[in-house]
């Protein structure tokens with residue numbers, strides 16, 4: 001069954017912009033409506049890691065017609081945009097990548113940006129909230145914040161690709177993580193081969 005509710009996609013300033021780009025690419029290809037929010041450091045990392053520093057460049061990379069058909073851009077400074085209200089319908093939110101700063105703000109309900117507020121709304125409305133952090137090593141503060149948001153209903157899905165499908169390219173590692181995100185969002189995809197158990201023991205459930 002098709003779902004016309006938008007998925008809120010936020011990009012923050014953790015390393016991992018290629019995951020965000022691939023996620024958007026896949027959602028656009030699947031013709032899913034997306035409400036996109038990028039923090040200022042999200043743009044900084046998009047520029048550093050994907051050479052994309054503006055909406056215009058992102059639109060060119062994803063395809064102008066495809067972008068226009070799927071993506072509505074929301075300003076992270078505008079806490080009055082649609083994702084800031086629980087009465088606006090959406091199918092949930094993913095923050096990919098999610099910085100430890102944004103994760104910390106969500107863990108205390110700070111809501112000082114549209115990204116933080118939209119995440120707070122997802123939690124209060126009991127909608128899916130996926131956080132894709134990338135940091136290493138992790139401090140006790142990071143771990144406690146991850147536990148707090150998990151207890152509040154979020155799914156913490158670290159950007160940690162597995163190797164049991166024998167990746168040969170960076171793109172395979174990116175697809176591994178994006179496939180898990182799409183699984184949690186309930187979006188059909190064929191990004192990776194699914195583990196069926198015949199390749200050996202030990203990886204099922206990863």
Ligand SMILES: Cc1cc2nc3c(=O)[nH]c(=O)nc-3n(C[C@H](O)[C@H](O)[C@H](O)COP(=O)(O)O)c2cc1C
Nearest residue numbers: 012013014015039041042098099100101102134135
């Ligand atoms: C090049 C670069 C790489 C960074 N990598 C990470 C990272 O992997 N994880 C993280 O939590 N923060 C990382 N940061 C720090 C965040 O960008 C910073 O805490 C920022 O304030 C996050 O703001 P935001 O969550 O509003 O995007 C990085 C910053 C820079 C400039």
